[in-house]
Every structure is written in structure tokens, then in C-alpha cells.
Amino acid sequence: MTMREKIEEAAARYPDQRSAIMPALLIAQRQHGYLPGPVLEEVADILGVERIWVYELATFYTLFHTEPVGMFHLQLCDNVSCMLRRSEDLLRHLEEVLGIRKGETTPDRLFTLSTVECLGACEMAPVMQVGDAYHGDLDIARIDALLDRLRAEAGHPAAAAAPPGE
């Protein structure tokens, strides 16, 4: 399906086109990796809604990125339950081995490192989300193994799985 078809399918779930802006932005972000101005305008045009409505949502919700992110977005939880399980040590380690600070992207554009609020998986704290997947019960050895796997995956990019809820 094209992006337009996916957005129109999502819009059919609501009595009002405006409600479809959020799902449409998720679809557009999946397609383009992030949401630059022209993509936001395309979304507004497909739905036939005010552009300002689209801009307003793209900047309010934290899962929308108006700037490009790396191929793998490492999102480490540093809220209380993970903090109590020493997520800070993991952040320091990630910053060291990737050579970047949180909020930055590696020069090869492979990794963006962020800290995020609670991911809702505190039973496996400390937790990190990478793409769609959660990785729990992390320690430094597991982080290293994960980075190796991701680097290998980047060498052979598999076709991205169909996204849910879009």
C-alpha cells in the first residue's frame, strides 16, 4: 500500500479526519524515518486538514521526530525503577563505547542515543527500547552483545516488518 492508502485506511476508523492526524504521522514517520516540513504538509493535504493542526501534533508528542535519527534509536529508560537498577552506569557505558553523548547520533548515522521516561517494563529494569523491541535485564555485557548484533544487522538490513497500529 502507498502511504496515502495507508493513511486513508486509518482515517476510516474515525468520524473526523482530524483524529487521523496522529496515525497518519506514525505512518509517515515509518515511511520517511522522520517528519520534515514537506512530509507534514503532505499529511495535511492527504487528510484535508489544516497544516497547523499537523505541525502542532508533530511537535507536541515525543515519539514524533522532526529531525533525522540514526538507523538504531537507543532509548534507555532512566526513570526511577531503572535508576534504582543502575541505568546510569549503562548510559555512561553507551556514551563511552559509542563516543557520543545522550541526544546525539554517531557520525556513521548508525546509532542515536536518548534517555526516555518509563517504558512500562519495570519488571525487567534496566530497560532499553531499540526500534520496536524492548531489551530488559540489561547489564554492560548484554549491552555490548546487543550493539554487536545491531552492527551485524546493519550490514544485512532485513526488510522492515509491517508496523502495527498504522
Place this chain on the structure above:
Amino acid sequence: MFEPVLLKNVDVQDGHLLSAYEAGGGYQALAKVLRQDTPDEVIDLVKQSNLRGRGGAGFPTGMKWSFVPKRVDRPKYLCCNADEGEPGTFKDRIIMERDPHQLIEGLAVSAYAIGAETAYVYIRGEYVTAIRRLEQAIAEASAKGYLGTRILGSDFNFTVHIHRGAGAYICGEETAMLESLEGKRAQPRLKPPFPAVAGLYASPTVINNVETLVCVPHIVTRGADWFRGIGPDRSPGPKLYCLSGQVRKPGLYELPMGIPLRELVEEHAGGALPGRKIKAVIPGGVSAPVIPEHGLEVGMDFDSLAAAGSMLGSAGVIVIDDATCMVKVATRIIEFFHHESCGKCTPCREGLNWVVKVLRRIEAGEGAPGDLEQLDRLCKGIFGNTFCALGDGAAMGLQAALAHFREEFAAHIEERRCPFH
């Protein structure tokens, strides 16, 4: 021995599939109400059960449903709050991932009771597995005739849609969620009108938490008396507790409402980590005021925790031990609320900004005499003066930390450093 009900399928192999759910008696409650009960009878049953909302506030569910006007010319909506943003909480995720049909049946029975033909399940965007599982389950249930038109040969039509969130804790506040569903920035609405009268698209709307909804089919099959027989009469039922932090066996536990916090933490979750002692427990997600170790006899139900100056909230039980600095914990919690403040009202937006600055300064060993009094004043300025409960929760939590652990805060200022570093 308490027999789990809400979690009975979660550890079953392929428990998320319809076949497994049906094998455990699934969709019998829906069949039963469609066969023999009027919507009002279902509402009465839920009222008799004393079920109270599991999303945080503990509002009586049957009463909430009865506020929905009976005869209106607009469609009615049921919204399921699966935003689960309260730090320390993960129960709704596990239900949706491992037993999504339980939620669909809960939605269907509840929608029948309030007269809704459409439900939106608002799931936080990070919960990709939960979204996939629920989508699959909706497809299976529709194919089998548990969703759709003329369900099981009755006159009841019902459709479930998933609305995927995109971050922002405030979307969990019910009126902010409605704004978000309408495609707007998630900022809370002025009440009244209450959603039951004018909610989604200005139509009568009921918003319930995932765990609240999954209780409903069990009340239908086992009866209101069964439900009321578990835990305190005014706050009864089986309850999901999310254990995390510095405890041996973090995880999701289903136990009676009202179980003593100490028993939950020490017996079920295995107590403190080796060589450590429990210092305090946050009983209901970070919005709930912290309880010091000597207060752990409190019962885990809405009324007992309120009487103890805290709240059951989302039952996210976060255990903190003696190697941890309470100033650091308090700072991290306020940083969270400050980050998530939607910016609509000044006491929350500006007040929390100020509180964060003072707390960070104290934790860094740069606090000044008078800082604690200033925090007291700031909390008073925020509490009771905010548009929604986010600001109140932040202020209440900090007030409790300041009251119970004042010496720890003072020691940071006197020693000009964090004593835990």
C-alpha cells in the same frame, strides 16, 4: 491460597490466541449477558460488585456507567485507557500482550452495558507487541462473531479500534486522552461537562482502565458477591500489583485487594536485595506519596492507603533500599513531572521548573539554608492550584518525601554534598 483470575492465562502457552482463551471459558460472560441480561442489569451487577477503577482514582465503575444518559441521538463511546505512563506500572501491557481476548471481552460486555457500539483503545505508542497482539485478537474475535454486527445472534453491534499514542504521559489523564483522540494536543479539559455526558466528539463517553475492564467478565460469570468477598468490602476484588526497584523478585503479582504492603514486598516479592534493607516504598506509581519502612503494614486498597497519606494509584510498587539517596529519587520524580507537564497551567509549568532547580542544587551539594522551606512553600503553591491531578501528584509526593526524610535533605545542605556518594 488465592487463585489468580486476571492472570490465569498469561503464562499459558499461546495464551494470547482465541483458542486458548475459549478453552479457559472465554467469551462465556459476553454470551451470558447477551442471552439473559439487559444493559441496566449489567450496570447494577457492576455496582453491586463495588468494582472501583484501576486507573488510579478508584472511582466506582458501575456509578460512572450509570451517568451515561440513556436516550441520546448521538453515538456513545467506550474508551479504554491503555496509555500506562505512570512510572513503575506495567500491568496493562502484560494483559494486552499475553491475554488480549480478556480485554476484548471486557470491552464488549462494558460497551453493551453503556450502549456503545464503538470503542477506542488508546495504547501508548511504545507498546508495539501489545498493539500487534490486540490487533490480531480483534481480527480473530471479529472472524468468530464476538465483534461486529449482531453479535452471537443478538441485536448488539460492536467494533473495537486501536488508537496508538505517540508519547506524552498526560495522555493518560482522561480528558487529555479525549483531546488526543480528537487529533489535538493532549491538554486536559475543563470539567464539567463530564465525559459521561459530553466526551469524545461531544458524545457520551466512558473511559476505563484496562484492568478495570478485564474485571467485568469475571464479575458476570462468578457474581458480584464473589468479587466483594475478596479484600475489603468498599474496595474489593483481585488486584494486579507491579513490583519493581530494589527488590529480589520484581514482577506482576495478582493478589487480593487490601493485602498488607509488607507481605506483598517481603513475602511475595522476596524482600530487599542481598545485604540491603528496605528504606521506603512508593505504593502506586510515582504520583503516590512514598511510605517509609515503618509504615509497610498498610493495606493495599484505596481507602487504607488514602488514610495513610498515600494512594493506591496504579499499584506500581517501587521498592527503595538503604543504599539509595531519597533526594536523588525525589529529584528524578519531579524531573519526570516537569518534563511531562503539558504547560497549560502556571503552577505546574513554572512551579515544577523552580522545584527541579532547587532539588538539583541540593542533590549536587550546593543547597542553601532555607531551601527546604522554599520547597515547602512551592509545594503549597502548586497543590490544589493546578488544572489537573498531575501537578497535585507531583506536589504531594515531594511533600511526603520532605516530611519523612527531612534529615536526609538537610544533611545534603549541611555537608554540602550527597552523603550517598
